[in-house]
Amino acid sequence: MLRLERIDAFYGDLQALADVSLEVRDGEIMALVGANAAGKSTTLRVISGLVSPRRGRVVLGDEDLTELPAHQRVDRGIVQVPEGRRLFPFMTVAENLMLGARRASTGRARAYARARVRPLSRPR
Numbered sequence: 001m002l003r004l005e006r007i008d009a010f011y012g013d014l015q016a017l018a019d020v021s022l023e024v025r026d027g028e029i030m031a032l033v034g035a036n037a038a039g040k041s042t043t044l045r046v047i048s049g050l051v052s053p054r055r056g057r058v059v060l061g062d063e064d065l066t067e068l069p070a071h072q073r074v075d076r077g078i079v080q081v082p083e084g085r086r087l088f089p090f091m092t093v094a095e096n097l098m099l100g101a102r103r104a105s106t107g108r109a110r111a112y113a114r115a116r117v118r119p120l121s122r123p124r
Helices: 040-048 070-074 093-102 108-116
Strands: 002-011 014-024 055-060
Touching: 002 040, 014 040, 014 055
Parallel strands: none
Antiparallel strands: 002 014, 002 055
């Protein structure tokens, strides 16, 4: 379903990822685990289109997303919901997820969210 093929990513002259490949099949759950500065966040930024790789491909299904901008990847269901930085502390987890799907008003992300995510009651 999602593949990274031989990704190299840089911040200026600093190489953050070197020859990273991974595959997540439909129905699988994957965790990226590693020390600080191991490339976890950069990998997610490459998938989301926030960082462009110098080499390699990002493929979702049969579609090459490598050159697709971040806002168009949302329509394909690729969304990041940051945690731990209290960006939207007044919102529930479900509301944060729905916010990520909001951009895809006619895309698959919003339809998926409507079918699968139900609002949680807010603690009082």
